[in-house]
Amino acid sequence: METSQECDVLVVGGGPAGSTIATLLARQGRRVVLLEKEHHPRFHIGESLLPGNVELFDKLGVRDQVEKIGMPKFGIEFVPPDLDYRSYVDFSEGWDPTKDSAWQVRRSELDELLFRHAGNEGALTLEGARVRQVDFDAEGATVQAVLDDGGTRSWRARFVVDASGRDTLLATKFKCKNKNPDHNSTALFGHFRNARRLEGRREGNISICWFEHGWFWFIPLADGTTSVGAVCWAYYLKARDKPLKDYFLDTIAMCPELHDRLANATLVDDAVHATGNFSYASTHATGERYLMVGDAFTFIDPMFSSGVFLAMQSAFDGAALVATALDRPAELAAARQALEKRMRVGPRDYSWFIYRVTNPTIRDMFMHPNNVFKAKQGLMSLLAADIHHGRAYRRSLWMFKVLYYFISVVNWRRTYAGWKRRRDNIRDWGPLKGETILKAD
Missing domain, CATH: 3.50.50.60 (FAD/NAD(P)-binding domain)
Known part of the structure; x- marks a missing residue:
């Protein structure tokens, strides 16, 4: 033995x-x-x-x-589905200005x-x-x-x-x-060559683009390729009725800005992946x-x-x-x-935002960040992963939530519609077509 x-x-x-x-x-x-x-x-x-x-x-x-x-990364671009306006935020706007950059x-x-x-x-x-x-x-x-x-x-x-x-x-x-009963999503993703990026200092920034069925990431890499993925409600991938690549390209077409950036781009190895993204x-x-x-x-x-x-x-x-x-x-x-x-x-702080990110109120607050009561500083510290900054960070993050709930109550019809849509979308839709569970060590 x-x-x-x-x-x-x-x-x-x-x-x-x-x-x-x-x-x-x-x-x-x-x-x-x-x-x-x-x-x-x-x-x-x-x-x-x-x-x-x-x-x-x-x-x-x-x-x-x-x-x-x-690839140097200094902040985030938020792209809404129904506006020409873009929102740009920098990590340096958080409570610790020295936490101003990272990499892709x-x-x-x-x-x-x-x-x-x-x-x-x-x-x-x-x-x-x-x-x-x-x-x-x-x-x-x-x-x-x-x-x-x-x-x-x-x-x-x-x-x-x-x-x-x-x-x-x-x-x-x-x-x-x-398994977290409050979250149920899937992801489609691939890597592209020759994608059009932001210019200058913002070239390496991540872009978050909302669309009807979820949101996209757009991540430029140092070797010239760009990682693009769609995080969708499970029902959307469950309804796939064509090859995965075609479905992914059709999904990209739902976001005009992203579609334009990829107009002259080609998929690396012609490969598209699908994965269940279930929180637990x-x-x-x-x-x-x-x-x-x-x-x-x-x-x-x-x-x-x-x-x-x-x-x-x-x-x-x-x-x-x-x-x-x-x-x-x-x-x-x-x-x-x-x-x-x-x-x-960390998981608790991030999850509060993630579970509300498709809500119109949160989207509006991201698109028009305001530092009333230092709320923006709290948000940027979270996005920079400065989550153990101390009382100042905790206070400002709490004020962001207060503002969110206040705006939600004022716009209660919109809030209720968003909440109902989310409850419908997080249902368990069972196994997904073409799904590959990417288990990472």
């Missing part, structure tokens, strides 16, 4: 969350094993980063490397960069290793993985970090993953011998590009918890309670 190799921490998943926490724990002098089921570089959607990521890249020591592969990146390049960095920092990294079983006991856990050649490997770990993304390894094992959250993120980080804990709609930031921030916070569990177990209960609370802050 094969003997298990020993380690202090075994991390499942070599995406941003897993690679980040593996790096931090290896720096502490711990024996860390990082397992990735695929081989880098591997495709992943979600190319837009936030200014909050920059500080984390600095702490990891990879900022210069990320900058070399990234190819995730295949970013994820490999972070994974290799973890190895350089001392973690033992292994690709092509799919974890099949995790068994916990009083002393730690036994983890078994299947390799590409069909062979198996086993590790004995004092602590396990689940960074398996939408595979949700431990949440599935413990049956603690709950686990009932808990921590245990005596384990931790779930990033999408392994919770997944929310990608509208504000918060995914990589939330994953990496949870890894930074989680690394401190792991150290407590291994070195000061008497303090673990309090540390777990504090981390459980902290890990819900």
Whole structure:
């Protein structure tokens, strides 16, 4: 019988969350094993980063490397479906003006960069290793993985970090993953060459374009390609009656501004993808011998590009918890309670806006941002991922919500119509035609 190799921490998943926490724990002098089921570089959607990521890249020591592969991004463009007017907001308008920029990146390049960095920092990294079983006991856990050649490997770990993304390894094992009943969307996306971009300093900014059935992202990348995707209500993709590419191009035609920008563009590899984008959250993120980080804990709609930031921030916070569990177990209960609370802050703040983003009131407030009661500063701090700024941020975000509810009450007929439409659209429409679930580590 094969003997298990020993380690202090075994991390499942070599995406941003897993690679980040593996790096931090290896720096502490711990024996860390990082397992990735695929081989880098591997495709992943979600190319837009936030200014909050920059500080984390600095702490990891990879900022210069990320900058070399990234397209500078200073803000966001909002494009309504029925107006010629465009709204432009800059991250520098938040509470911390130094959090003024980030990058658009190819995730295949970013994820490999972070994974290799973890190895350089001392973690033992292994690709092509799919974890099949995790068994916990009083002393730690036994983890078994299947390799590409069909062979198996086993590790004995004092602590396990689940960074398996939408595979949700431990949440599935413990049956603690709950689908969010208030959100149900799908996505169609592809990459284009020769798309017309914004000019000057705004060239790398992300554009959010609303249309009848949802919203589009338009993300320029440094290699000249542009990522374009439509996040739609599930009923829309369920009704598809033609090949996926044709349906996607017809969907783009519903947004005149986006259609114009892509008039002379061509699809890279003629490829279009479809994915279910169902939000979920686990009932808990921590245990005596384990931790779930990033999408392994919770997944929310990608509208504000918060995914990589939330994953990496949870890894930074989680690394401190792991150290407590291994070195000061008497303090673990309090540390777990504090981390459980902290890990819900970001998803909660972003979700409040995401679930209302198709409401006419929110759309109007985004199109005509006003800094009454510092509400715009609160919004821009959120969009820049400066979500732990403190009381000033909390106050201004609260005032934004007060203004939203006031305007909604004044325009109650419009508010009710928007609410009713949303309740109808979030019904579970069942499996989607041509759907590919992109499970990211």
